[in-house]
Amino acid sequence: MAKKPPFQYYDVVKIDTIKEMMELAVQSAGDKVAFKYREDGKIVDVTYSEFYADTMAIGTALASIGMADRHVAMLAENSYKWISVYLTMLQSPGVYVPIDKELPLVDILNIVNDSDSEVLFYSKRYEADLLVNVGKMPNIKYFIGLDREEDDGNFLSFKTFKEKGEKLLADGDTSYTRMTSDPYQMRLLVYTSGTTGMQKGVMLSEHNVVYCVYCGLQVSTVYNRSLSVLPYNHTYEAVAGLLVAIHKHLTVCINDSLKLVLKNLQEYKPDTVYLVPAFVEVFYKKIWANARQNGKEKALQALIKTSNAMRKVGIDMRRTMFASVHKAFGGNLRKIVCGGAPLRPELGEFFDAIGIALINGYGITECSPLVSANHDDFNDWNTVGIPIPCVQIKFDNMTPDGVGEICVKGDTVMLGYYKQPELTAECLKDGWFYTGDYGKFNDRGQLMITGRKKNLIVLSNGKNVFPEEIEGYIAAIPYISEVVVYAIKDEHGMEDALCAEVYIAPEKMEEFGVTDPVESLKTDIAKAVEFLPHYKRISKIKIRDTEFEKTTTNKIRRNKIVKD
Numbered sequence: 001m002a003k004k005p006p007f008q009y010y011d012v013v014k015i016d017t018i019k020e021m022m023e024l025a026v027q028s029a030g031d032k033v034a035f036k037y038r039e040d041g042k043i044v045d046v047t048y049s050e051f052y053a054d055t056m057a058i059g060t061a062l063a064s065i066g067m068a069d070r071h072v073a074m075l076a077e078n079s080y081k082w083i084s085v086y087l088t089m090l091q092s093p094g095v096y097v098p099i100d101k102e103l104p105l106v107d108i109l110n111i112v113n114d115s116d117s118e119v120l121f122y123s124k125r126y127e128a129d130l131l132v133n134v135g136k137m138p139n140i141k142y143f144i145g146l147d148r149e150e151d152d153g154n155f156l157s158f159k160t161f162k163e164k165g166e167k168l169l170a171d172g173d174t175s176y177t178r179m180t181s182d183p184y185q186m187r188l189l190v191y192t193s194g195t196t197g198m199q200k201g202v203m204l205s206e207h208n209v210v211y212c213v214y215c216g217l218q219v220s221t222v223y224n225r226s227l228s229v230l231p232y233n234h235t236y237e238a239v240a241g242l243l244v245a246i247h248k249h250l251t252v253c254i255n256d257s258l259k260l261v262l263k264n265l266q267e268y269k270p271d272t273v274y275l276v277p278a279f280v281e282v283f284y285k286k287i288w289a290n291a292r293q294n295g296k297e298k299a300l301q302a303l304i305k306t307s308n309a310m311r312k313v314g315i316d317m318r319r320t321m322f323a324s325v326h327k328a329f330g331g332n333l334r335k336i337v338c339g340g341a342p343l344r345p346e347l348g349e350f351f352d353a354i355g356i357a358l359i360n361g362y363g364i365t366e367c368s369p370l371v372s373a374n375h376d377d378f379n380d381w382n383t384v385g386i387p388i389p390c391v392q393i394k395f396d397n398m399t400p401d402g403v404g405e406i407c408v409k410g411d412t413v414m415l416g417y418y419k420q421p422e423l424t425a426e427c428l429k430d431g432w433f434y435t436g437d438y439g440k441f442n443d444r445g446q447l448m449i450t451g452r453k454k455n456l457i458v459l460s461n462g463k464n465v466f467p468e469e470i471e472g473y474i475a476a477i478p479y480i481s482e483v484v485v486y487a488i489k490d491e492h493g494m495e496d497a498l499c500a501e502v503y504i505a506p507e508k509m510e511e512f513g514v515t516d517p518v519e520s521l522k523t524d525i526a527k528a529v530e531f532l533p534h535y536k537r538i539s540k541i542k543i544r545d546t547e548f549e550k551t552t553t554n555k556i557r558r559n560k561i562v563k564d
Contacts, residue, residue, distance in 0.1 A: 005445075007378040009218040009389065013247070015210055017183055018090040021247050026052045029249035036268060037080050037254040046080060048249065054162070055088040059176035061165030062088070065142065067119045068176050071189065073097040073112055076123035078232050078254060081146045081158060083242060085121050086232070090188075090206065093181035097189045098233035102552035105129055107199065111191050112137050115201060115418070121158070123147060131155075183207040189418055190235055192365045201418030202365045204235070211411035212368040213243045215388040220359050220373045222248050223334060227270040229255045229279070234553065235369040236340055240361075241274045262328065269330035276340040278554060280347050280358065285478065287325060289511065304353045318355030325354050335376075339363055339384075341555065342449065342468050344476055348381025360384055362449060364435055366427075367391070368412040371435075372447045383446035384439075388412070393447065394432065395440065399464045403450050406439050407432040438466065455558065457487045460494035463535045467498075470536055473528045474500055479512040479520075481505040482548055484556055486563060488540055497539035500525055501561065503547055517543055 089096035253268035361373030362384035374385035395404025416424035451466025487495035
């Protein structure tokens with residue numbers, strides 16, 4: 001008899017389409033505030049009914065120019081307008097193409113053209129570049145400026161465009177509202193580039209993203225109000241964040257600047273926030289830095305120890321005992337959902353100790369993006385949780401340590417790469433998507449990620465080393481800002497030892513009193529990895545003067561590192 005799992009899936013209202021999700025939100029929570037955002041120094045509230053009406057108006061305006069069923073691109077910062085166009089297109093038979101605003105202009109132009117987009121919504125910061133390069137985007141018929149006041153040829157004002165849609169709707173135009181679509185056809189075309197810089201258009205269907213929402217919520221729930229921080233052009237925030245919030249009828253507070261995250265946590269007082277580990281690491285280090293500066297580091301350590309002991313006998317006073325920390329996060333924060341990169345277990349332990357759940361998950365754009373997540377009642381920070389109910393996982397090309405490439409099959413797996421059948425065939429085989437990530441299940445059925453296939457180091461002695469594992473231990477050294485571990489070769493060209501290349505920010509040197517970084521690193525890195533097998537120890541340390549070059553998702557470009 002199978003052992004009963006120590007958790008229950010959450011009950012979630014089943015939906016089949018985004019239109020159904022939106023209509024349900026209006027019926028159940030039409031007067032509730034759907035979005036809050038700052039404009040001209042004031043907080044603007046938009047109800048679910050108003051939000052739905054806005055998407056109907058934008059869709060009707062697009063239909064009036066024959067573009068509601070075409071490929072429509074968006075090049076802009078996070079905003080309510082961005083979300084409005086996004087949900088407009090998801091309710092249509094057309095395709096939405098979110099473009100990373102941090103890309104160089106040449107890459108932006110390549111995506112616009114490769115995606116076959118015919119409409120480009122854009123924010124003010126891009127207008128000058130677009131005007132100069134109109135001739136390089138021959139497929140674009142309309143440029144719609146989110147901040148533009150007036151129309152000028154095929155450069156249209158978003159405000160005027162939306163008002164046109166509102167008038168057409170009021171006059172009985174149903175050209176958009178009566179549109180139907182096939183949920184198994186492409187609805188989202190998301191360009192993703194890894195650390196090699198190659199852009200791939202991931203084709204996601206409406207069914208893909210709907211099932212990500214429906215099944216993801218069965219594993220990890222959300223509450224009443226969220227702060228929306230991460231870039232909308234990535235599916236982590238666009239699907240697992242925004243669409244999940246809409247289906248659960250949350251109030252989404254739109255963060256207007258990465259520099260203002262802490263200020264906006266205090267302003268909006270959310271109970272949920274989606275972040276990447278780098279953000280959580282900053283919060284963690286800031287809390288301890290403040291404690292040190294105020295002479296309260298030992299007191300905080302003692303308080304955590306006392307609180308943990310009290311919880312073992314059923315007394316939970318965390319929100320009272322750590323009230324000052326909770327106040328810094330707005331006072332209501334209950335849950336941080338984390339993904340996008342490896343998470344140090346120490347962070348999970350700390351935030352749990354102070355009364356904020358840190359829920360780690362695993363996803364990849366090609367899986368819409370969610371593959372697994374920790375359940376709120378079955379949370380292990382050493383893992384990325386259990387597979388969501390609509391996917392299967394298997395492991396390929398197993399190493400001697402029992403680790404294999406993670407392969408995913410199920411409702412959230414992409415249709416393929418746009419106009420790249422050969423590349424699709426390489427990683428999509430018999431319905432299984434080969435992720436390029438390596439991992440294994442623990443004895444409780446939770447997924448553990450060990451590293452990327454392309455980063456795997458095979459030493460001359462045949463031992464396999466995932467550098468991400470070692471980097472995690474070294475990154476715990478508080479004054480280290482960034483670290484990359486890679487193999488170094490002997491005189492015969494064989495990879496027989498490991499190097500840790502480290503960047504220490506100048507302010508960290510000062511904060512932690514590091515006067516001799518070479519000796520400090522030798523001592524502290526040796527201590528950090530002393531429990532690892534000998535072949536995973538660090539033989540060489542290299543200190544760099546600048547940060548590592550990164551992708552737009554803030555991942556280090558390993559292929560750009562110059563190795564001695």
